[in-house]
Amino acid sequence: MPDRSYPATIAAAVDHELVIRKSRFLAHLAPVASPEQADEVIAAVKKQHWDARHNCSAQVTGVLGDRARSSDDGEPSGTAGTPMLEVLRRRELTDVVAVVTRYFGGIKLGAGGLVRAYSSAVAEALDAASLVDRRMLAQITLAVPHSDAGRFDNLLRDWAARHDAVLGETRYVQQAVFEVWSPQDAVEALGAEVASASGGAVAASATGTTHVVDVPR
The missing domain is CATH 3.30.230.30 (Impact, N-terminal domain)
Structure with missing residues (x-):
């Protein structure tokens, strides 16, 4: 819900x-x-x-x-x-x-x-x-080349701050895999921003997982 x-x-x-x-x-x-x-x-x-x-x-x-x-x-x-x-x-x-x-x-x-x-x-x-809100957020992941990790880290942090989202764990494997916890109604906006920033080369994928996440005020 x-x-x-x-x-x-x-x-x-x-x-x-x-x-x-x-x-x-x-x-x-x-x-x-x-x-x-x-x-x-x-x-x-x-x-x-x-x-x-x-x-x-x-x-x-x-x-x-x-x-x-x-x-x-x-x-x-x-x-x-x-x-x-x-x-x-x-x-x-x-x-x-x-x-x-x-x-x-x-x-x-x-x-x-x-x-x-x-x-x-x-x-x-x-x-x-200091209070922390809790919201049911959707898990989004995206994989980018290591050479672009710094740029996307900044982009995602900025996007999360504007959309009451939370940047989760980043895993560095063959690529840098970012995790974002997003309000359900902002998932499409994140996908559009990531596609625009990468010229369509990177996709933000909803995993289908939702979780109650702490969101600092």
Whole structure:
């Protein structure tokens, strides 16, 4: 389904600190590929901040964001993990884990204050994150002589940037074989541009393979 909408993710880990009434909330967000990897991130944060009172977490995984878990880690039920998870859901993200470490400052915040603090810590961290869109793209390959590889590499990079496409792996065998992941409705345009640039000597071939691919914003 080329026109299906998929949740985005984050490009790289991001950290953010929020101080509310002397309590420190340290947010750590990271891209992950599975619930197991998310659990590893949570375990690493807990090991790093072993002296903190709480290390609350939320995670969403799966191409469609269909797997989700959260933990209040000792905070009153529903005041930490669930609000953090709701922020990830509202931002329409997946394959991401959020851990918020709290160092208690001696002043109680109340249930409402905790909800606002944990959700704000995640939201503000996301504001600083670089996002990556995900789209169903079609695989295109083309083979060119090694002497033309540099020229076509530049052409394809420029074309991909203009068409929300992604340049994939290049294999150097008898010829240089380029891989492009293209929106389905741009496949013909790529074929025409490649034919024009090569005087018809090079053809861009659709392999029939489609895949959900990360497309940096």
